[in-house]
Amino acid sequence: MKKIFIFLGPPGSGKGTQTSRLADKLSIPHIDTGSLLRKNIEENTPLGIIAKGFIDKGNLAPVEVVAKVIEDRILKPDCANGFILDGFPRSLEQAYELDKIIEHTSFDLKKDALAVYFDIDNDVLIQRLINRRSCPKCGTIYNLLSNPPKIMDYCDICDSKLTLRKDDNEETARARFVTYEKETAPLYDYYKQLGILKELDADRPISDIWESLKEIVFEE
Numbered sequence: 444m445k446k447i448f449i450f451l452g453p454p455g456s457g458k459g460t461q462t463s464r465l466a467d468k469l470s471i472p473h474i475d476t477g478s479l480l481r482k483n484i485e486e487n488t489p490l491g492i493i494a495k496g497f498i499d500k501g502n503l504a505p506v507e508v509v510a511k512v513i514e515d516r517i518l519k520p521d522c523a524n525g526f527i528l529d530g531f532p533r534s535l536e537q538a539y540e541l542d543k544i545i546e547h548t549s550f551d552l553k554k555d556a557l558a559v560y561f562d563i564d565n566d567v568l569i570q571r572l573i574n575r576r577s578c579p580k581c582g583t584i585y586n587l588l589s590n591p592p593k594i595m596d597y598c599d600i601c602d603s604k605l606t607l608r609k610d611d612n613e614e615t616a617r618a619r620f621v622t623y624e625k626e627t628a629p630l631y632d633y634y635k636q637l638g639i640l641k642e643l644d645a646d647r648p649i650s651d652i653w654e655s656l657k658e659i660v661f662e663e
């Protein structure tokens with residue numbers, strides 16, 4: 444079975460929702476650059492101060508900032524059996540950085556990695572994003588329309604009050620789609636050419652996508 448999973452797809456396509464399930468099932472870390480950057484912003488670190496302006500505008504944070512965050516995370520011992528990347532790489536430049544980082548590990552990109560592309564039309568995604576709520580404590584993701592918590596605004600798992608991400612407003616979400624088309628969409632061809640890309644129809648219920656994901660992951 445593959446050990447490195449690279450989840451690709453537009454904002455709101457359901458990567459984080461499925462990554463959490465797969466990370467639990469395979470007992471490997473879920474590495475989500477968006478959350479790592481938001482944590483740095485919350486803690487007011489030098490890196491967070493740089494990243495904030497980019498995130499608020501729906502742009503990508505500078506490659507050197509994100510690559511450093513990812514490299515530090517991937518080289519931690521808990522990644523030795525594999526890991527899932529959600530939100531990285533997000534440009535060809537970042538993909539080349541990832542190739543270099545993986546060369547410093549015991550993994551081989553072509554042999555050990557699988558890129559999973561979440562195929563979905565952008566039209567439905569704005570509604571998904573503005574209705575997304577997440578738990579600041581355990582990270583569980585909800586949706587007020589498609590996947591609501593049992594008690595409005597509170598996490599089913601740990602009871603914490605759910606939050607709305609600052610960049611999940613319509614204006615910033617639209618900017619994020621423009622960034623996605625320009626910077627991130629070319630990764631589809633990059634990983635296809637490497638022969639490590641599989642895709643799934645992400646415009647279906649969460650449980651159906653999970654079944655397809657397991658088929659893809661376990662057939663490998």
Ligand code: ADP
Pocket residue numbers: 452453454455456457458459460461571572574575576584585586587589590645646647648649652
């Ligand atoms: P991404 O990580 O790709 O940005 P998320 O997993 O955070 O996407 O999902 C975005 C929003 O859409 C969340 O509110 C989530 O609950 C909801 N969502 C995820 N998958 C589906 C789905 N298959 N159908 C409907 N809503 C979904």
Ligand code: AMP
Pocket residue numbers: 454476477478480497498499501502503504505509529530531532533537610619
């Ligand atoms: P996400 O949580 O994946 O939706 O990411 C939220 C925001 O964090 C993005 O719109 C970017 O501004 C920033 N971000 C996340 N991942 C990256 C990355 N790999 N490279 C640059 N910026 C990123």
